[in-house]
Amino acid sequence: MEGKLTDFDKEMIKKSIELAIANVEKGGEPFGAVLTKNQEIITEAVNEAYINQDPTAHAEMQAIRQSGETLNLPRDSDITMYASGKPCGMCMAAMLQVKITRVVFAADEELGEVYGWGTQPLYDSLKKDFGQQGIEVINCPDPKSKEAFVAYDNKHKA
Numbered sequence: 001m002e003g004k005l006t007d008f009d010k011e012m013i014k015k016s017i018e019l020a021i022a023n024v025e026k027g028g029e030p031f032g033a034v035l036t037k038n039q040e041i042i043t044e045a046v047n048e049a050y051i052n053q054d055p056t057a058h059a060e061m062q063a064i065r066q067s068g069e070t071l072n073l074p075r076d077s078d079i080t081m082y083a084s085g086k087p088c089g090m091c092m093a094a095m096l097q098v099k100i101t102r103v104v105f106a107a108d109e110e111l112g113e114v115y116g117w118g119t120q121p122l123y124d125s126l127k128k129d130f131g132q133q134g135i136e137v138i139n140c141p142d143p144k145s146k147e148a149f150v151a152y153d154n155k156h157k158a
């Protein structure tokens with residue numbers, strides 16, 4: 001967790017915390033996020049897991065969903081996710097998937113744990129080998145399974 005914090009970073013973190021507090025007022029969970037590109041706000045988001053009955057609707061996930069084409073553009077820009085709390089393993093995986101450049105967060109593991117929002121159990125589970133994480137995982141090979149890949153290649157790489 002190296003890297004320097006700028007005044008802009010601190011301003012965006014304050015914004016993410018304000019979003020989190022406002023979200024609690026609306027009946028949501030206490031998390032907010034701001035996604036920026038080259039120091040301009042792309043989108044602001046809050047945890048809507050409870051509001052939407054969608055357990056994946058964490059603030060960072062919502063920010064990614066709301067960012068539209070921005071994350072698909074060729075990347076010569078800094079994309080920073082600001083989060084009011086330490087991102088969980090699911091959100092970190094999503095941020096890796098969409099090639100977020102930086103993540104800056106406020107409440108750390110120690111503070112989150114005090115209030116029952118610790119992320120460490122999921123990170124511990126993700127450290128285990130695939131298939132050893134407490135969910136039964138079965139590979140069912142089928143020769144036909146490659147047809148979807150072939151169809152995609154035929155459509156896009158011909």
Ligand SMILES: [Zn+2]
Binds near residue numbers: 058059087090091092
């Ligand atoms: Zn999350």
